[in-house]
Amino acid sequence: MPTLALNASRLSKRYGSLRAVEEISFSVHHGEIVGLLGPNGAGKTTTINMVLGILQPSSGSVQIEGIDIARHRSAALAHTNFAAAYAALPGNLTVAQNLRIFGLLYDVAGLSQRIDELLDEFDLRRLRNTRSGLLSSGEQTRVALAKAVLNRPRLLLLDEPTVSLDPSAADLMRIRIRAMASESGCGILWTSHNMYEVEQTCHRVLFVSRGRILLEGDPKALPQEHGAQTLEELFIRLAREPLNQSTAAS
């Protein structure tokens, strides 16, 4: 078994003269939760899209479980899954129908039993025949997360997964995701703007700004190492730094 769930090497994405992501390299180990942090437009979603194979990098490579996504897209993506606020499941299908459709797409063995497990695990049983579009945003997030773990992925990408959840539900979700990482050995790449959540959940964080990784380390130790009181303070400073530099330059 490969030691890395994800290995991104010198990943770049350019749109004409715009450099959305610039030569970033990072990895996610099995059982590790890595936070991808950065201000809006920093390149987080672009990076996740490249890892998911829906955006082709201008250069660099992505390996999931040691499989190069550019060469063996389907085999690589069979080991992964994702949940993102901007990629809601079809609202005109019921919860159970969505799980069945995506279970077939991911070729999940013992699908009916797996769906049953997830309905219980994510407290969705009473909603199984409700159309996803009629659910509250918190319930939709739970369905998206149930879909994201349907195929027991070795790499899970979560783009602001708790953004619509109330504090209690978000806490339960974080506990569940931490347990999943430690019990199943799944590597998780997590983006969030909630610094408390990142500190509580992630083993390691990557600060991205203007398409580059500026900092990397333990979210609990990083603030002190860089003279900040909290992760949020460090985030704000890093997020404004390039802006201040460019303002000064102009």
Added chain:
Amino acid sequence: MRLRPIAAIALRQLYLMRSSPTRMLPMVAWVAIDMVLWGFISRYLNSVTAARINFTFSLLGAVLFWDFFTRVMQGVNLAFLEDVWARNFINLFASPLLISQYLGGLVLTAIATSLIGLLAMLAIATPLFGLHYAALGLLLIPFVMVLFLFGIALGVLTSGMVLRLGPASEWLVWPIPALLSPFVGVFYPLSTLPSWMQAVGHALPPSYVFEAMRAGLAGHAYPAFDLALAVALAALYILLACAAFTRIYRYAVRSGLLARYSAESMS
């Protein structure tokens, strides 16, 4: 190739149709209206025309064939557009789904929806207007096959066009059958057309079906070679359409179009 992802694409459409009369109704309503309208026109022309022309076959039969072709094409388009409307591309294409499996699922859906339309048309045209397709015997097979294959090819190609140009280009898809109908000679022989239109017509497989149908009605031998050519031509168009769709998909992945696909048109 794994078949479960193909089943997933088709199953999604089945779920949608099962729970939505507004999706089921158009599959039979428009073709039923066409059958009734053209059925009565054919009956009227049969009663007032001295010439021994069977308008039931030459008009109503032609409409039925053309509607079938249109349903096949739109079967692919509608299944594709469901994913456009639901903004489902990221979910689909971030999964292990292959393009060939996705297109396979769309085709499977088109087979089911067009068969429903065909059965609805036959259920009206046969008992009410005496259109007996069984009289065509085995010839029905190449006729239906040509129309089906070309419908699939055009459905895949136009879906690719919507992927490339954005959801707002959906309206470009619907008039395409009407745009093609003058060239394929649904109601008249290709020889009626000016030579440049005939040349276009000969490149379109359905024209061979309608020419063959008219030849049979006039008591001439069915042009077997022409029908074989039409099947080959339609199969070639399917390959070209799938290649075009795949090329557009790759462009969409490369340019970021797929990741940002939204309700707005893309340049």
